[in-house]
Amino acid sequence: MRLSIEVALEYTLREPADILLQIEAAQMADQRLEHQSLTIWSDHAVTATAGEDNIGQRCWVRADHALIARYEAIVAIDRPAVALRSLPATPVRMLAGPLVPYLLPSRYCESDKLEGFVRRTFGGLSGGALAAALVDWTADNLRYEAGSSVGMTTALDTFGMRTGVCRDYAHLLVALARAAEIPARCVAAYAPDVHPSDFHAVTELWLDGGWHLVDPTGMARAEEIARVCVGRDATDIAFMTVFGDAQLCRQSVRVARLDALA
Known part of the structure; x- marks a missing residue:
């Protein structure tokens, strides 16, 4: 494409x-x-x-x-489409040093405060099956609403309000994934079919030895996303x-x- x-x-x-x-x-x-x-x-x-x-x-x-x-x-x-659910888990002890920051809480992604929710809701899942379940939960439980958040809105705020824009979807999915011991980072990107047309924020999850793009808003497919930059959260990827x-x-x-x- x-x-x-x-x-x-x-x-x-x-x-x-x-x-x-x-x-x-x-x-x-x-x-x-x-x-x-x-x-x-x-x-x-x-x-x-x-x-x-x-x-x-x-x-x-x-x-x-x-x-x-x-x-x-x-x-x-x-970039070929990848069946996320089929990917195996990687034990955290096997992760290389550069991946460790993407396991830890950050300014806008308070993953430590979502660990209990993840254990209760997604217990028994691991690897790609767990990652796919987190993507689906985020997409199904948030409502996209322009103007519903501000620059200081965090993943925990979004978890409570259940509304947001692309940045909020990305933050929440990143926080949930880190709480599930899956390295996750935010990605600034360009993609068609984003409404309203703007800079877009998506997520990358580390599974089976590589990063995999996902858009929890459902507006963009991984095969049609052009990355701009990556980081722990919006602090690192602001345009x-x-x-x-x-x-x-x-x-x-x-x-x-x-x-x-x-």
């Missing part, structure tokens, strides 16, 4: 500020950048730094009065972090299918 991605950002600033952008699709084994162009209007040099786990990159921007950025890309995705004060003027994200890979 090939995706066309177009992003436009326009923000005003009350005073000069440093801004960290993460909007470029990542070059990875299962997704190839055929074309990309990032244009940022600034009187200062733009510098790039690697994203978490060396996936994707972040750009440092110094903006005086406004941030105006345009991003365009064509991404070819070659824009402003070290100052910025006001939104205009923002648009358009993702469209071009064709299927042969």
Whole structure:
């Protein structure tokens, strides 16, 4: 599958500020950048730094009065569908060091407070069968509602409210998976059929020696998701972090299918 991605950002600033952008699709084994162009209007040099786990990159921007950025890309995705339920469990003692942070609670994913619920509700399941059950539970028990959460909403808040947007779905699934001793991380992504069209957040679960993409909102299929970056939670994968004060003027994200890979 090939995706066309177009992003436009326009923000005003009350005073000069440093801004960290993460909007470029990542070059990875299962997704190839055929074309990309990032244009940022600034009187200062733009510098790039690697994203978490060396996936994707972040750009440092110094903006005086406004941030105006345009991003365009064509991404070819070659990622087969995987039957999650068939994957075996990996004992936590067998996990490599870089995976350990994705087992632990983080700022927005309080997995330690959901361990009892996971044991009571999903006892007897393990591996892919457990992971699939967690995905299904999240999809079945949350209602997608724009504006139902704020930037400080955590997985535990979402668990109680049972409403949220893609970020909240991702946070809750990550927290549930970690509580079930399955490494899980949040993923910023682009995907078609996301409504309203915007930056999207999904989840990756570590099973059978690899990361597997899932979208608990049900809006995107793993075979059609283009990763931007990964991290413990929204702290690591925010498309824009402003070290100052910025006001939104205009923002648009358009993702469209071009064709299927042969």
